[in-house]
Amino acid sequence: MFGRRKKNDSVKDGGAAEQVVDGTEADDRDNADADDSGAAAPRRVNLPPAPRPDGPWDDSEVMAPGEGRVDLGGIFVPGVEGMELRVEVAGDAIVAATVVLHDSAVQLQAFAAPKKEGIWGEVREEIGAGITQQGGIIEEVQGPLGWELRAQVPVPLPDGQTGAQLVRFVGVDGPRWFLRGVISGQGAVRPEAAGVLEQIFRDTVVVRGEGPMAPRDPIVLKLPNDAQMVPDGVQTEDQEGSRFSGGMGQLERGPEITEVR
Template sequence: MFGRRRKGSADAKGTAGAAGEPAGGVGSDEFEPEDAASDDAMEDTGQRRVSLPPAPRPDGPWDISEVRDPSEGRVDLGGILVPGVEGMELRVEVAGDAIVAATVVLRDSAVQLQAFAAPRKEGIWGEVREEIASGITQQGGVVDEVQGPLGWELRAQVPVQLPDGTNGVQMVRFVGVDGPRWFLRGVISGQGAVQPEAAGLLEQVFKDAVVVRGDAPMAPRDPIVLKLPEDAQMVPEGVQQDEAEEGSRFAGGVDRLTRGPEITEVR
């Protein structure tokens, strides 16, 4: 059973499709940074980083070629195989007719996973961090770049509109890893962002994920489109599900999977 969240009128290569723009977090105060500065503008200001080859990934996330049995203990979404964790919910993010991201919700925290095509010999995480930071600061948010458990990451305070209409901030962590011809981005929200030391299980989900880039030609930063498993059951938002229902191969590990909340853009 999967929750499906639709991205309004955005298409797969629009707001949710750019590697530097999140497809959304979890909760009613979700966000979406504005378009970041253009490549030309970054070059004019001399702020562009040198793209380096992808760093080693001794602890993951993994390429499909690096795992003997990638489907063992993971949910196969085509472009990403997502690890199953006891007590989790799994939601998918939809842009147009394409599924572009998956969100693992665990108690009061979540991590969104989204994979993109990347150059063969260059990593893009350095540039993507700059673009995300630029988009957030343009909105009046605050961003810190730190070395975390998953490497360089952004810890951000993002302006959002709260359910009562007032303005607030959401704490979010942006993590990323460059792989062979792909880039995997994670967006950690909830308590895992407020208290990073409590996000160990979400970080492990990110590290245990397997990316399936495929051999088809793709432009760098194109999203790697996902798909639902053949036996997936979509559950609309608000529909309660018997937790004892059989059918999931993570029986007792994946609770009901519901449609995620809609995204509130902050402009």
Template sequence: MFGRRKKNSSVKDGGAAEQVVDGAGAEESEYAEESDEFDTGAQRRVNLPPAPRPDGPWDVSEVPGDPAEGRVDLGGIFVPGVEGMELRVEVAGDAIVAATVVLRDSAVQLQAFAAPKKEGIWGEVREEIASGITQQGGIIDEVQGPLGWELRAQVPVPLPDGTRGAQLVRFVGVDGPRWFLRGVISGQGAVQPESAGLLETIFRDTVVVRGEGPMAPRDPIVLKLPNDAQMVPDGVQTEDAEGSRFSGGMGQLERGPEITEVR
């Protein structure tokens, strides 16, 4: 079963389960880096050809056999299925543009975009994300992580008592052949990156289906629901459908977490 919620489809925006910390201590966390440190040398990693992907994510042409084996077929991407996960989809207008895998207290949002044939866009997208967050007063740290270059961010968010806190988020990305796959890791997987191994494995084992049709760079690769999926609106809880391949290991879906948008 799937949850449905509205989503802005921009490659720069990131949505995921919230992990909010008290604003008073935000600057003392491991993410606390001056924004100008991100800019130093960053330009050298922009507009480079896509790097090799020996461990994934995969283009559909690189997967032997059926890419749906062990994965959920969402059309534009095939998402690995693991025990205990919840899968939520996000929409822009009438199109499904992203999927979020939730595992206990962590989540990773997956979204695929068209990209130029011979040029990666992750370096440029990282700069835009970093600029948007720092303009909001957030803090960015660019690091070489398990999935390559990533951004670890403190995104400012309002707290219920009217004060300001920060949501901890990791932005990861990989350039493929004519596509770009972005992941947004949140929850404990962002607070303690060493605990995000299974989410990182899901990201690595995702298969992207770009298609052969013309697409402008950064256009989202539209997804679809599997034939036997049941759509559940925000805020509605249902019992697992007996006999569905989404019961048991997938879990039931609840309202999706709020999205922090970076403009």
């Protein structure tokens, strides 16, 4: 299944994580951050991209990226039985895709990056700073996908109080691109249960293109050619029974788009 919604429309299914990342990306174009004294804060040195023997893949590294994957233009997302796939919109552009599988989800978003530098170390630092400024808690750990941030992000609850959403930020630097994943739901509450989501991230193929792009510009996505809209309010039994745990509530849905194969 495909669902389409505007970015940051929902906190419950990862919007809080998106807001944190968006807030830091808005500052990424500054040459240096300043502390309270006005002095420039030190920034992490960007190293060359590390080898990716297990993916994610550049389109030049895969002979048939469309086999077993959904073509979203800028990325090819692996298909998994029972998954729901949503696209996320910023203005008129589709900039992210979220795979929902049972009680977990992973948001995938690809960005342009410098030719000879990886940016995940620096981005990770900025995401962490944004979360702690909001009163959240972060832990930087070496996970199955490399260095990642495990975070407790503050979110408003229906009763007006503030709760915490558990989120994992993962990332991999590729040739002139960077792929970020945001894992939520049970995959963040119990990281050992996120094996399928992690494999989806590894098997994703990024299509950077040859055109000029500024570092950190999102790689724009598109809907599959054979996608169809489903009227609002139409849900399957699997959708109605899918819930996140950890205080995240039921997934909110906009118009659904069903892939026709």
